[in-house]
Amino acid sequence: MPRSLRDEEFSEFVRARRVELLRSACLLTAGDTHLAEDLVQIALARLYVAWPRVRRSDTQVAYAWRIVVNAHIDEVRRPRWRRERYVPELPDGPGPASPSIPLGGIDGSAIRAALAALPPRMRAAVVLRHWMDLSVGQTADLLNCSEGTVKSQTAKATARLRDLLAGVGAAATTEGNHR
Amino acid sequence: MNDLKDLLELALTDRPGLDPAQHVDPAGDLARGRGLLRRRRLVGVAGAATAVVVVALVPWAIHASGGGPAVGAHASSTVRSAPRPGSASSTEPASNPPATPVHSIALIAYQGQQPPGYQVAEVPSGWVVQGGNAYALVLAPQDDKDTSIDSFIGKLVVMLQSQGVGAPTVGTSQPVAGRPGRFDVQGNTQILTYQGADGRWVVIQAPTSLGWDSTRLAQFAAGVQVLGNAQPGQG
Numbered sequence: 001m002p003r004s005l006r007d008e009e010f011s012e013f014v015r016a017r018r019v020e021l022l023r024s025a026c027l028l029t030a031g032d033t034h035l036a037e038d039l040v041q042i043a044l045a046r047l048y049v050a051w052p053r054v055r056r057s058d059t060q061v062a063y064a065w066r067i068v069v070n071a072h073i074d075e076v077r078r079p080r081w082r083r084e085r086y087v088p089e090l091p092d093g094p095g096p097a098s099p100s101i102p103l104g105g106i107d108g109s110a111i112r113a114a115l116a117a118l119p120p121r122m123r124a125a126v127v128l129r130h131w132m133d134l135s136v137g138q139t140a141d142l143l144n145c146s147e148g149t150v151k152s153q154t155a156k157a158t159a160r161l162r163d164l165l166a167g168v169g170a171a172a173t174t175e176g177n178h179r
Numbered sequence: 180m181n182d183l184k185d186l187l188e189l190a191l192t193d194r195p196g197l198d199p200a201q202h203v204d205p206a207g208d209l210a211r212g213r214g215l216l217r218r219r220r221l222v223g224v225a226g227a228a229t230a231v232v233v234v235a236l237v238p239w240a241i242h243a244s245g246g247g248p249a250v251g252a253h254a255s256s257t258v259r260s261a262p263r264p265g266s267a268s269s270t271e272p273a274s275n276p277p278a279t280p281v282h283s284i285a286l287i288a289y290q291g292q293q294p295p296g297y298q299v300a301e302v303p304s305g306w307v308v309q310g311g312n313a314y315a316l317v318l319a320p321q322d323d324k325d326t327s328i329d330s331f332i333g334k335l336v337v338m339l340q341s342q343g344v345g346a347p348t349v350g351t352s353q354p355v356a357g358r359p360g361r362f363d364v365q366g367n368t369q370i371l372t373y374q375g376a377d378g379r380w381v382v383i384q385a386p387t388s389l390g391w392d393s394t395r396l397a398q399f400a401a402g403v404q405v406l407g408n409a410q411p412g413q414g
Binding site: 006007010011014015018019020022023026027031033037041044045046047048049051106107108109111112115126127130131158161165 | 183184186187189190191192193194195196197198199201203205207208209211212213214215216219329
């Protein structure tokens, strides 16, 4: 395949899909944009190598997303002593610009913290099913597990998020009432 | 509980660099992809060459250790039929390694069109500049059926050392026009890494089928000019 054609098609794909991949990866990493950027860079580099195989099959996004998911799961499986400790929020970062708390007292950082509390595969199941709108079968294929596992993981994750965010919303509402 | 997709959307709203409407420059991803592709091809060439060497050495080793006569006889005749450079006799002891090519392709002045990124003063006789861009210059035999400049197998390739990779440490010292360089052989690929006139490190990959030694490769390298628009791979 001529390099110029590969470059042209790949560049077009990156322009059209990169931000979408990065946003999804950011959810997968519970808001860690640096790790998400690393994952997307890895995925796109491998996609470039595989481009002649995947360019006509309309599976470029699925291919890239599979790499992102696998790379993320590999990352969290690495022994703890070899791993940097990622924290989605800077410990001494500035407070929110506005005291208003959207969506009934839940803001982005609370949701990211709730996502971070989920095990990585459970979080991946939620992101694949509810953010990327993949079917149970597609999600099972990407996560290399059974469809039953996907259903149970998604249900547990949803319940867990509900509990975590309900607590945050109640606390925020109480705090708001005291203002 | 709010709709889950809305909540996930909210988790991204205050994160930097995630605006769906932002302009995306693919140059970085393109460079990383090219770099990965180049590294995989180099590894592939080295791996294939290792396999060829192993296949060639197994019968020779069996013969040298007094193994099977049929295979040993074949290996023995193979070794004898390819005299080593500088050898007066074609009946080398079987304990010597397989012979290297005796034919060395001469360098001749190049007067054709120069590709972007690089200029060459000399090319191997019978070889042509197959093509090139800011990332690599590719030369190949005139009758080479593989005309893709993405394929480096059996070709002479000039490129800049990838970003983040420092001076080479492997191989033997081989200066190029008085500047430091190192010469290494991986399978049937020779690699000369040297510091160009502008301080950047240049990598030349040459097939052993050229019959060149490190001095001849350095002579070719001395005629290579890396222009300002040449770019290194990343990663």
